Amino acid sequence: MSRPLLDVSGLTMRFGGLLAVDGVHLSVEPGQIVSMIGPNGAGKTTVFNCLTGFYKPSGGKIIFDGREIQGMPGFKVARRGMIRTFQHVRLFKEMTVVENLLVAQHQHMNTNLLSGLFKTPGYRRSEQEALERAAYWLDRVDLHAFANRPANTLAYGQQRRLEIARCMVTQPKLLMLDEPAAGLNPRETDDLKELISELRDQHQITVLLIEHDMKLVMSISDRIVVINQGRPLAAGTPDEIKQNPDVIKAYLGET
Ligand SMILES: Nc1ncnc2c1ncn2[C@@H]1O[C@H](COP(=O)(O)OP(=O)(O)OP(=O)(O)O)[C@@H](O)[C@H]1O
Numbered sequence: 001m002s003r004p005l006l007d008v009s010g011l012t013m014r015f016g017g018l019l020a021v022d023g024v025h026l027s028v029e030p031g032q033i034v035s036m037i038g039p040n041g042a043g044k045t046t047v048f049n050c051l052t053g054f055y056k057p058s059g060g061k062i063i064f065d066g067r068e069i070q071g072m073p074g075f076k077v078a079r080r081g082m083i084r085t086f087q088h089v090r091l092f093k094e095m096t097v098v099e100n101l102l103v104a105q106h107q108h109m110n111t112n113l114l115s116g117l118f119k120t121p122g123y124r125r126s127e128q129e130a131l132e133r134a135a136y137w138l139d140r141v142d143l144h145a146f147a148n149r150p151a152n153t154l155a156y157g158q159q160r161r162l163e164i165a166r167c168m169v170t171q172p173k174l175l176m177l178d179e180p181a182a183g184l185n186p187r188e189t190d191d192l193k194e195l196i197s198e199l200r201d202q203h204q205i206t207v208l209l210i211e212h213d214m215k216l217v218m219s220i221s222d223r224i225v226v227i228n229q230g231r232p233l234a235a236g237t238p239d240e241i242k243q244n245p246d247v248i249k250a251y252l253g254e255t
Contacts (some may be wrong), residue, residue, distance in 0.1 A: 011060035081173030093152035101134035157188035
């Protein structure tokens with residue numbers, strides 16, 4: 001078996017007296033789609049926040065792409081290739097669709113103020129590559145026709161797809177999606193499922209997903225990790241998780 005891209009052990013996050021995440025372990029192999037599920041308030045988003053450097057975990061080890069990253073600031077984690085979306089759409093709403101994709105790449109571009117001021121050949125090359133990547137991903141998410149529209153004029157499902165494109169232009173190693181299907185209609189959810197599968201199958205992207213839509217989770221995931229009250233409850237294939245009595249009791253039984 002290959003080395004996991006992400007290997008989390010004993011992850012703990014305490015907010016005052018509340019142990020929101022308590023000894024979570026998680027392993028994600030390259031090229032897999034792994035879903036994290038659990039009831040509301042189980043600690044899933046807190047795990048995401050710890051992984052991506054938004055929170056400094058109270059304990060535990062996070063190995064990403066062979067390096068320990070626990071406690072590393074978010075911008076450094078992002079530069080190492082761990083990129084996420086949020087539960088609520090966070091686009092630059094007044095900017096156009098394509099501008100959103102260019103801004104995202106600037107943080108990752110190998111240029112500085114001087115090269116930008118003097119428009120050096122290296123800077124121009126980077127700009128050109130950024131534009132080409134933006135065009136490529138706009139095609140993939142079916143938004144090319146909307147490139148020059150302000151992001152806030154897009155339908156909700158399109159904004160969600162733009163967020164994924166915005167992650168993809170930064171060429172991540174791990175794409176983390178926090179409830180990407182929330183608020184989508186069944187048709188948009190199907191499109192999303194197709195897009196995420198395409199990312200894995202055609203672009204070899206590894207995906208870690210938080211999602212409440214069980215139909216989507218069960219059909220798309222290679223592995224599922226279940227968290228309940230901050231603690232790991234079960235991990236396995238969709239079939240194993242569907243049949244796990246603890247999971248049925250804690251989570252699926254509720255729906
Ligand atoms: N910044 C914070 N300060 C204090 N408590 C927090 C903070 N963030 C999360 N919590 C608490 O940690 C617990 C886990 O919350 P979290 O949002 O991680 O759950 P979740 O599994 O993502 O839930 P949902 O599925 O509803 O999004 C909750 O009790 C929440 O109130």
